[in-house]
Every structure is written in C-alpha cells, then in structure tokens.
Amino acid sequence: xxxxxRLSVFDVIGPVMIGPSSSHTAGAARLGxxxxxLLGGQPESAVFTLYGSLASxxxxxxxxxxxxxxxxxxATDDERIRDAKQLASEENxxxxxxxxxxxxxxxxxxxxxxxxxxxxxKMEIVGASVGGGKVEVVELNGFPVSLRGEEHTIIVNxxxxxxxxxxxxxxxxxxxxxxGNMAVSRAAKGQAVVMSIEIxxxxxxxxxxxxxxxxxxERVTMLQKLR
Amino acid sequence: MAxxxxxxxLQKAEELECTLGEVVLxxxxxxxxxxxxxxxxxxxxxxxxxxxxxxxxIEEDIRSLSGLSGGAAKHLxxxxxTLLSGLARRAMTYSLAVIExxxxxGKIIAAPTAGSSGILPGVILAVAEELQxxxxxxxxxxxxxxxxxxxxxxxxxxxxxxxxxxxxCGSASxxxxxxxxxxxxxxxxQAINASALALKNSLGLVCDPVAGLxxxxxxxxxxxxxxxxxxxxxxxxxxxxxxIPMDEVIQAMGQIGRSMPxxxxxxxxxxxxxxxxxxxxxxxxxxx
Numbered sequence: 001x002x003x004x005x006r007l008s009v010f011d012v013i014g015p016v017m018i019g020p021s022s023s024h025t026a027g028a029a030r031l032g033x034x035x036x037x038l039l040g041g042q043p044e045s046a047v048f049t050l051y052g053s054l055a056s057x058x059x060x061x062x063x064x065x066x067x068x069x070x071x072x073x074x075a076t077d078d079e080r081i082r083d084a085k086q087l088a089s090e091e092n093x094x095x096x097x098x099x100x101x102x103x104x105x106x107x108x109x110x111x112x113x114x115x116x117x118x119x120x121x122k123m124e125i126v127g128a129s130v131g132g133g134k135v136e137v138v139e140l141n142g143f144p145v146s147l148r149g150e151e152h153t154i155i156v157n158x159x160x161x162x163x164x165x166x167x168x169x170x171x172x173x174x175x176x177x178x179x180g181n182m183a184v185s186r187a188a189k190g191q192a193v194v195m196s197i198e199i200x201x202x203x204x205x206x207x208x209x210x211x212x213x214x215x216x217x218e219r220v221t222m223l224q225k226l227r
Numbered sequence: 228m229a230x231x232x233x234x235x236x237l238q239k240a241e242e243l244e245c246t247l248g249e250v251v252l253x254x255x256x257x258x259x260x261x262x263x264x265x266x267x268x269x270x271x272x273x274x275x276x277x278x279x280x281x282x283x284x285i286e287e288d289i290r291s292l293s294g295l296s297g298g299a300a301k302h303l304x305x306x307x308x309t310l311l312s313g314l315a316r317r318a319m320t321y322s323l324a325v326i327e328x329x330x331x332x333g334k335i336i337a338a339p340t341a342g343s344s345g346i347l348p349g350v351i352l353a354v355a356e357e358l359q360x361x362x363x364x365x366x367x368x369x370x371x372x373x374x375x376x377x378x379x380x381x382x383x384x385x386x387x388x389x390x391x392x393x394x395x396c397g398s399a400s401x402x403x404x405x406x407x408x409x410x411x412x413x414x415x416x417q418a419i420n421a422s423a424l425a426l427k428n429s430l431g432l433v434c435d436p437v438a439g440l441x442x443x444x445x446x447x448x449x450x451x452x453x454x455x456x457x458x459x460x461x462x463x464x465x466x467x468x469x470x471i472p473m474d475e476v477i478q479a480m481g482q483i484g485r486s487m488p489x490x491x492x493x494x495x496x497x498x499x500x501x502x503x504x505x506x507x508x509x510x511x512x513x514x515x
Contacts (some may be wrong), residue, residue, distance in 0.1 A: 132339075
C-alpha cells in the first residue's frame with residue numbers, strides 16, 4: 001500500500017471486509033470473484049494453486065474460504081464467507097487446494113492460480129493479492145494481462161490479424177463508448193490475441209453481441225467493475 | 228487540493244478556522260468530484276460497522292480459526308480494572324473486541340489495515356462515549372484520522388510487509404491520537420502533535436506474526452496501541468509538543484521501514500515468530 005500517488009480517504013479507512021487479512025482474505029475473495037466473472041457464471045469445479053505466503057498460511061487466514069466464497073460470487077464483506085465450504089456443497093461446486101511451496105516464477109509474494117470449469121469450458125487465471133485488499137489478474141488463459149476489477153473492462157479474444165483493433169474501436173466509438181485504457185497481448189506473432197479494453201460505462205448486451213460478430217473476434221466478455 | 232503534507236493540512240485548517248477533518252473531507256470531495264454528504268454518509272456507515280464489531284467482540288464468545296485468540300475483550304468487559312479504569316480500559320477493551328472479531332473472520336473496517344483494525348474504533352468509540360460526542364463528530368474524527376493516514380501512506384507506508392508494524396499499528400495509533408484530540412475539542416495543531424508523539428513511540432516496531440497469522444502479537448498490540456494513542460493525545464492536549472514535526476517523523480518511519488530486514492516485515496521469519504514458543508505454535512498449527 002505504499003505509493004507516492006495520492007491515496008484517497010477510503011484507501012486509508014476501508015474496505016469493509018471479512019477478516020483477518022486484507023491481502024490473504026479480502027484480496028483472495030476478490031480474486032475468486034474476478035475468476036467467476038471472467039468465466040461468466042457459476043463454475044462446476046475450481047482448483048486453487050497457492051504460491052508464496054498464501055501457500056503456507058492459507059488455512060489460518062481463511063484464504064481457502066475467501067477464494068471459494070469469491071468464486072461463489074460473495075463480496076469481500078459478505079459474512080457468509082466463513083461458511084463458504086458448506087455453501088459450495090449446497091451449490092454443487094467441487095474444489096481443491098494445491099499449495100506450491102517453491103518460489104519459481106513468483107512475481108509477487110501472494111499469488112494464486114485459479115482454474116474453473118463449467119460444462120466443457122475451462123478458464124484459468126493467475127492473480128496476485130497486492131495489499132490492502134487490492135488485486136491484479138496477471139494472466140488469463142496463458143496470456144499476460146493486467147486486470148484489477150476497478151474499471152469496467154471488455155475482454156476480447158481474437159485472431160492476430162490487421163484491422164481487428166480498428167474495427168473494434170470504430171464500433172465502440174459509434175456507440176459513444178469512451179475507452180480509458182487498452183492492452184493487447186499475444187502468445188506469438190500470428191497467434192491468438194487477448195485484448196482488455198477499459199471503458200467508462202457498462203456495455204449493453206446488443207453492443208457486446210455486435211462486437212462478437214466482428215471479423216476475427218472469437219469471444220467477448222464484459223467484466224464489470226467490482227464494488 | 229490533494230493533502231501533500233501534514234504541515235500543509237494544518238496550515239489549511241488554521242487558515243479556514245476549521246478542524247482537520249473538515250479540510251480532509253472537503254479536499255476529498257474536490258478530488259473525487261463527489262458531494263461531501265455522500266462521503267460523510269459512507270464514513271457514518273463505516274462507523275456503524277465498527278460499532279457492531281465492538282458489540283460482537285464484548286458480547287459473544289469469539290474464537291479465531293487457529294484458536295490462538297479470542298475472548299480477551301469479553302473478559303476485560305466483564306471484569307473491573309486494577310490499575311486502569313474508565314476511558315483507558317474501555318479503549319483497550321473495544322480495540323481488542325474489533326481485532327478479535329477480525330481474527331475470527333468477522334466483519335471489520337481495515338483502518339488502515341485489517342491487522343491494525345482495532346485501534347481507531349477502540350479509541351474513537353471510547354472517547355466519544357466519555358465525552359458524549361455525537362455520531363457526526365465521530366465520523367468527522369475518522370476524516371481527521373484518514374488525513375493523517377493519507378500522508379503517512381503517501382510519504383512512507385501503511386503496510387507491514389513494507390515497513391513493519393510501525394507502518395500498521397504505529398500509523399493507526401497516530402491516526403487515533405489525532406482523532407481523540409479532535410473529539411476532545413483540541414486544536415488542529417494539538418491533533419497533529421498528538422499523532423507525532425504516538426508515531427514516535429512506535430518507530431522501529433517490527434512485524435513478526437507467529438505462524439504468519441494476524442493474531443500473535445497483533446491482537447494485544449492493538450489494545451496497547453490504543454492506550455498509546457490516548458497517552459499521546461493527553462500530552463498534546465496539555466500543550467506538550469513533539470520536538471520533531473510529524474512530517475519528519477513520517478519520513479523517519481519510512482526510512483526505518485526501508486532499512487528493516489525482510490525477516491521482520493510480515494514474513495514470520497524473525498522476532499516473536501522465531502522464538503521457541505512461536506515456532507512450536509506454528510508447527511502445531513501446520514501439523515493439522
């Protein structure tokens with residue numbers, strides 16, 4: 001939480017959260033929730049691979065309960081987080097925790113890989129709890145990204161071909177959507193691409209559908225700002 | 228109109244002849260382009276969450292997941308004091324209540340962090356009860372605290388992993404000391420002096436949690452940090468000033484944090500965590 005940028009009053013006092021730790025509990029719930037939103041609904045199974053200090057202290061901090069709670073859609077201040085395992089069995093969510101004690105590839109002390117499945121679909125993120133309940137998803141299905149859940153974001157999977165970005169931004173501007181930030185990442189030249197586009201307002205379904213019909217676009221997901 | 232330093236905040240409050248909390252609220256409303264009333268409502272809501280946590284902690288049987296903490300606030304609430312009584316004892320009781328609720332996965336407000344979440348509610352609610360300060364004044368005292376915390380976070384750190392416990396319980400204590408002065412109708416200058424006295428007495432405090440959990444020594448450190456805040460407020464209210472201005476104390480805290488070895492910054496690799504008993508507790512917990 002140290003930065004030389006301006007801190008707001010509610011960065012200092014807040015968030016409202018379920019204890020005991022903003023990074024190990026509140027951050028974990030938020031990462032679980034981001035994973036759920038990126039999957040687009042309730043998963044059938046969840047595997048949490050824990051790294052760094054999350055691997056060694058996840059039970060004592062209720063990180064496991066917070067991650068499950070988040071995947072079930074609970075906010076960081078929802079007191080049902082304590083009963084998340086019970087809730088998971090009621091909702092037929094199966095889960096597993098895999099603590100990884102090595103530090104290979106660890107870019108942050110508190111990291112988790114979340115793999116969710118729903119029907120035939122599989123979605124995987126790598127997220128970091130960066131302190132004070134704030135989080136960052138650094139990898140989405142193998143692509144490097146930077147998602148924090150602090151802005152409305154459109155995630156676009158597309159082929160790597162000239163013109164896709166132009167057509168996307170043209171369509172967005174046609175609908176008067178203001179782009180705050182845009183990032184493009186790809187595994188290699190000519191391969192699949194993931195774009196994340198931060199926008200100021202929630203996109204209506206028909207605009208999302210239109211984005212999906214753009215030549216080269218394979219999938220569009222709307223990730224709403226988490227409160 | 229971001230608050231860059233506490234000397235600037237003090238100057239503004241003296242210029243406008245208002246409290247630190249009022250300057251912080253107006254600055255925030257301007258920066259976030261929000262109605263001040265909306266911010267005040269949010270803070271009042273937070274105050275309610277704090278009050279509920281205190282209530283739970285002193286009335287219910289609280290136990291953490293690890294079993295390492297719980298029940299101290301209720302015990303203190305049901306017994307009478309030996310050396311301390313009244314306000315001082317109540318502030319400790321309330322602080323313990325909130326931090327025990329935190330350890331037991333209850334709902335709290337990080338202030339500034341979860342591991343230091345007992346200190347502000349403990350001090351503010353106990354002082355408000357003693358001086359019969361209404362909810363509005365309590366919420367405004369939280370804005371005063373926030374202003375102190377903003378500058379500490381911007382100039383140094385509010386994270387134990389970066390700056391040790393001085394950055395968490397030390398900061399909370401400084402924030403609470405200023406709030407206590409404001410509730411007691413001290414001057415803005417006295418409030419900032421109180422925060423400096425409190426932070427000076429927390430310098431060097433390391434973050435050495437047993438088994439890496441927010442319990443030992445955090446729970447009791449919250450209680451005693453509340454007492455430290457009251458002591459600092461009392462000195463400042465009587466006109467005693469900190470020889471080193473608060474902005475410089477904050478810079479010293481940041482510098483000390485940066486030179487602190489990583490073993491003493493929330494990694495559980497040093498200090499109390501590595502005592503024979505600390506290690507025994509950790510191995511017992513992890514065997515299960």
